Amino acid sequence: MTTLAFDSTALSHFARGDRLAELETITADDECVVPAEVLAELARGVAEYPALGIVSAQTWLSPVELEEFAELVAFAKYKGELGGGPDRNNGEAAVLAWVTMHGGVAIIDETVATNICDRDGIPVQGSLWLVIQGYIKKVLDRATAEGIVDDLISTDMWLPVASGAALFAWAYSKGWLP
Numbered sequence: 528m529t530t531l532a533f534d535s536t537a538l539s540h541f542a543r544g545d546r547l548a549e550l551e552t553i554t555a556d557d558e559c560v561v562p563a564e565v566l567a568e569l570a571r572g573v574a575e576y577p578a579l580g581i582v583s584a585q586t587w588l589s590p591v592e593l594e595e596f597a598e599l600v601a602f603a604k605y606k607g608e609l610g611g612g613p614d615r616n617n618g619e620a621a622v623l624a625w626v627t628m629h630g631g632v633a634i635i636d637e638t639v640a641t642n643i644c645d646r647d648g649i650p651v652q653g654s655l656w657l658v659i660q661g662y663i664k665k666v667l668d669r670a671t672a673e674g675i676v677d678d679l680i681s682t683d684m685w686l687p688v689a690s691g692a693a694l695f696a697w698a699y700s701k702g703w704l705p
Contacts, residue, residue, distance in 0.1 A: 528556060529556075529558070529631065529632055530557065530559075530560060530629070531558070531559050531631060531632050531634050532560050532561070532562070532591075532622045532625050532629075532632070532633050532634060533560070533561045534565055534618045534622045534635045534637070535565045535568040535572075535618045536635070536636040536637065536654070536684070537636060537653070537657065538550075538582050539576070539579060539582075539682075540679045540684040541654070542569075542579050542581060543576050543578045543579070543682040544675070544678035544679050544682050544684075546675050546679070549667065549675055550657065551587045552666050553657055553660055553664070554587065554657070555587075558589065558631075559589065560589045560590075561588045561589070561591070562618065562621035562622060562625055563590060563591070563592050564618050565618040565621060565622065566582070566583050566590060567617070567618075568614075568617065568618045569583065570583070571614070591625060593625065595628070598625065598628050601623070601624035601627045602620050602621055602624040604624075605619070605620035605623040605624055609639060609640065609643075616640075619635055619637060622634070622640075623640065623644065626649050626650070627647070627649060631650070632650040633652075634652060634653065634654075634657065635653065636654055636684075636685075641653070654684070654686070655676070655688070655694065655697070658672050658675050658676060658694065659672070659694070659703050662704075669695065672691070672694060672695075673690075673695075674691055675691070676688065676690070676691035676694050677691040
């Protein structure tokens with residue numbers, strides 16, 4: 528079992544694309560945690576995107592708090608690097624801090640945060656990796672995986688593919704598929 532620590536981007540776009548059920552299926556063998564800071568970011572977005580209101584009710588997501596001194600120091604370090612004022616990038620900083628202290632894989636799609644992960648040796652993956660994992664685990668067929676990507680794109684999520692039809696070629700180029 529792998530611990531996956533979710534930032535808001537994947538959760539937001541899977542919720543807005545009506546694909547949280549598939550995300551739960553993909554991650555069924557994993558422990559899925561979501562820092563309180565991520566839940567706060569999602570709550571702030573409910574007025575604009577009502578679908579975000581159901582994320583906090585997902586029983587497969589375990590809320591976690593940064594409470595220990597070392598966790599707070601790590602959060603402050605990453606928040607300082609990510610910047611963005613009092614309400615921006617808190618989720619990414621919390622995910623980075625949590626994974627640094629507890630292990631697991633950060634689920635983050637933003638480039639700056641993933642670059643920090645690469646620099647600091649923090650395991651990180653994004654939304655497309657999750658979709659491909661669903662296919663590899665045989666809980667998603669190819670058409671469903673491609674459909675999820677199309678639905679994520681329809682929510683204005685930036686992805687490195689233009690459509691679901693390009694997913695598998697891209698995943699092969701990343702070495703994710705044999």
